[in-house]
Amino acid sequence: MTREAVIEKLNEIFRDVFDDESIEVTDEMTAEDIEDWDSLTHLTMISEVESAFGMRFKMKDISTMKNVGEMIAIICASTN
Amino acid sequence: MSEPITYKTLERAAKQHTGTPISVAVLGNAATQRLSRAFAGALSLSGFDVTCFDAGYDQIDAQILDTDSELYRADPAYILLFLCAEKLLDAFRTTPTAERPLFAEHMADRIRSYLALIESRLRATVFLCDIPAHDDGVFGDYAYSQPMSFPYQMRKLNFLLSETAAADKHLRIVPLSLIMAQHGNTARDERMYLAARMAISDSVTADLALRVAREISILRGAIKKAVILDLDNTLWGGVIGDDGPDGIALGELGEGRAFTAMQSWLKELRMRGIILAVCSKNEEEAARLPFTSHPDMILRTDDISVFCANWNDKASNIAAIQKTLNIGFDSMVFLDDNPFEREQVKAVHPTVTVPELPEDPAMRLPYLLSLNLFGTSSYSDDDANRTAQYIAEAARVKSAQSFADYGEYLKSLQMQAEVTPFVPYWYERIAELSQRSNQFNLRTLRMTAADVEHYASNEDYITLAFTLADKFGSHGLISVVLLKRIPEGWFIENWFMSCRVLKRGMEDFILGTLIEKTGGALYGEYIPTKKNALVASLLDSLGFEMYEIDETGKKQYVLPAGCAAKPTHIKGTAPDPGQNA
Numbered sequence: 189m190t191r192e193a194v195i196e197k198l199n200e201i202f203r204d205v206f207d208d209e210s211i212e213v214t215d216e217m218t219a220e221d222i223e224d225w226d227s228l229t230h231l232t233m234i235s236e237v238e239s240a241f242g243m244r245f246k247m248k249d250i251s252t253m254k255n256v257g258e259m260i261a262i263i264c265a266s267t268n
Numbered sequence: 269m270s271e272p273i274t275y276k277t278l279e280r281a282a283k284q285h286t287g288t289p290i291s292v293a294v295l296g297n298a299a300t301q302r303l304s305r306a307f308a309g310a311l312s313l314s315g316f317d318v319t320c321f322d323a324g325y326d327q328i329d330a331q332i333l334d335t336d337s338e339l340y341r342a343d344p345a346y347i348l349l350f351l352c353a354e355k356l357l358d359a360f361r362t363t364p365t366a367e368r369p370l371f372a373e374h375m376a377d378r379i380r381s382y383l384a385l386i387e388s389r390l391r392a393t394v395f396l397c398d399i400p401a402h403d404d405g406v407f408g409d410y411a412y413s414q415p416m417s418f419p420y421q422m423r424k425l426n427f428l429l430s431e432t433a434a435a436d437k438h439l440r441i442v443p444l445s446l447i448m449a450q451h452g453n454t455a456r457d458e459r460m461y462l463a464a465r466m467a468i469s470d471s472v473t474a475d476l477a478l479r480v481a482r483e484i485s486i487l488r489g490a491i492k493k494a495v496i497l498d499l500d501n502t503l504w505g506g507v508i509g510d511d512g513p514d515g516i517a518l519g520e521l522g523e524g525r526a527f528t529a530m531q532s533w534l535k536e537l538r539m540r541g542i543i544l545a546v547c548s549k550n551e552e553e554a555a556r557l558p559f560t561s562h563p564d565m566i567l568r569t570d571d572i573s574v575f576c577a578n579w580n581d582k583a584s585n586i587a588a589i590q591k592t593l594n595i596g597f598d599s600m601v602f603l604d605d606n607p608f609e610r611e612q613v614k615a616v617h618p619t620v621t622v623p624e625l626p627e628d629p630a631m632r633l634p635y636l637l638s639l640n641l642f643g644t645s646s647y648s649d650d651d652a653n654r655t656a657q658y659i660a661e662a663a664r665v666k667s668a669q670s671f672a673d674y675g676e677y678l679k680s681l682q683m684q685a686e687v688t689p690f691v692p693y694w695y696e697r698i699a700e701l702s703q704r705s706n707q708f709n710l711r712t713l714r715m716t717a718a719d720v721e722h723y724a725s726n727e728d729y730i731t732l733a734f735t736l737a738d739k740f741g742s743h744g745l746i747s748v749v750l751l752k753r754i755p756e757g758w759f760i761e762n763w764f765m766s767c768r769v770l771k772r773g774m775e776d777f778i779l780g781t782l783i784e785k786t787g788g789a790l791y792g793e794y795i796p797t798k799k800n801a802l803v804a805s806l807l808d809s810l811g812f813e814m815y816e817i818d819e820t821g822k823k824q825y826v827l828p829a830g831c832a833a834k835p836t837h838i839k840g841t842a843p844d845p846g847q848n849a
Contacts, residue, residue: 227464228301231463231466235470247462
């Protein structure tokens with residue numbers, strides 16, 4: 189899966205989970221940038237991403253991913 | 269079959285605030301925020317405007333022991349209490365070895381003391397999740413035979429909690445372990461427990477929330493009372509009119525075992541108090557034949573309260589059955605293998621529950637069981653006798669047709685009513701009738717058995733339970749009145765009656781009793797609902813005067829001085845001492 193395709197899919201998931209149609213994910217984006225992104229919605233987002241891409245994050249990834257860019261890298265690594 | 273409702277759907281629904289206000293709380297020893305959101309969402313889908321207090325992670329002790337906690341200030345009507353096995357295992361591991369065989373006993377004692385504290389401060393029903401199976405991998409399979417092991421103690425704890433619930437009307441056990449088993453490998457996610465102390469997955473959370481919300485609706489009266497059955501290819505395989513009694517599949521013949529299994533379940537429901545009725549396109553004589561003569565039929569003629577076999581459309585026949593039984597369409601379930609008939613019934617009676625039965629007869633019973641349609645919140649032997657009562661009712665209808673004068677007919681019934689205060693014998697039955705009565709219900713305030721017990725021992729209330737019998741048999745408990753002391757006299761806090769005994773003069777008999785108990789200083793109120801138009805003018809017809817009506821249709825009444833009850837054909841009798849023990 190190309191990086192662009194991953195980003196496109198993530199946009200859909202983020203808009204749905206965080207209830208904001210204007211979201212455009214970027215590598216630098218963090219929970220600070222999105223109003224509804226708290227510790228609870230974080231877990232919803234994780235499980236939505238996992239089922240959308242058919243992959244699983246490691247526990248370490250769930251708690252230490254710093255920004256969306258790191259998440260995209262993990263998704264790309266696990267789906268290629 | 270409809271799609272399952274997901275956690276996300278519930279989270280969205282939780283943001284809706286319309287409907288009947290309800291206050292609930294969630295307490296747990298694990299992370300409960302998502303459970304709280306799902307619970308609020310599930311209740312919102314059931315038509316409630318929810319205020320949900322979430323105690324936060326592991327706050328059970330603080331919230332219950334502190335007399336001024338947010339829990340007590342929130343004053344919830346329902347509390348969902350969730351204990352995860354992982355945290356119990358932590359506690360088990362810090363228990364000295366010698367005390368481990370008593371772990372379940374001690375934990376059950378602690379939970380009971382918490383329940384007692386809650387009951388002393390709140391009038392709430394507690395839904396306590398049972399403990400899902402959690403093997404700690406220490407003893408292997410020997411754990412299940414060894415009292416020193418954690419799995420053994422958890423099994424024992426679950427049993428002790430059910431035993432506690434059997435004796436404590438404020439407590440209900442929620443089968444979380446069953447829900448977890450249904451979800452298999454996706455029931456929990458170790459990463460989510462380690463990262464966020466979430467002990468159950470979102471899909472389990474959603475199902476748990478929906479299940480408890482359904483129990484709350486049941487406590488508030490949303491129960492199924494009757495199953496209406498098609499015959500050909502639903503109760504037996506084949507067509508009785510074509511295949512004859514020897515050719516229909518039942519028992520060992522063909523797919524017969526699937527139909528026998530379905531009948532056995534329906535028979536159990538009948539014995540639990542669910543009314544069975546038949547609605548079939550058939551010649552009546554042919555349709556009745558298997559019930560009287562087929563050796564493999566489990567259901568017999570006397571299991572069926574109303575038997576409707578003709579060539580009319582099914583929706584019309586269901587309307588006729590509804591009239592005979594006098595229960596709401598929304599309390600009926602219609603089972604038919606034919607999608608065309610199901611659609612016709614759904615189109616005409618949208619509130620009747622019409623399960624989409626799988627085509628394969630073998631898959632139908634598992635599907636019906638998965639729907640969990642027949643929840644109840646009480647059980648008494650009146651339930652078991654219900655079918656006999658409805659059959660006696662059919663005999664009364666026939667008898668009434670032979671009298672020219674209705675008064676003569678009433679007189680011939682030799683009716684005897686008995687009135688008692690709320691005594692323990694009646695607690696469960698009163699709660700049951702309170703939940704079942706939607707039409708003849710002045711204020712639609714539901715009572716749990718615990719509420720009934722509370723009123724029974726409170727001097728500010730006069731409690732009255734009425735039974736009625738006639739020459740055809742006993743109706744059992746048929747009406748309940750609760751009078752509350754107010755400065756001016758007595759207020760009719762609650763009055764509901766079974767529609768089985770309408771038009772017998774029972775209302776007048778009850779008014780006579782109320783006047784006798786209070787000297788006539790009586791006040792009343794009618795609160796309209798979608799279902800109780802039947803009693804909108806009840807108080808007027810009994811001689812009360814309305815002095816106020818508000819924009820919602822609520823009406824306030826007072827009984828004028830000197831007003832007496834109309835005479836009836838009902839004889840009052842002294843209570844049977846055996847029931848008051």
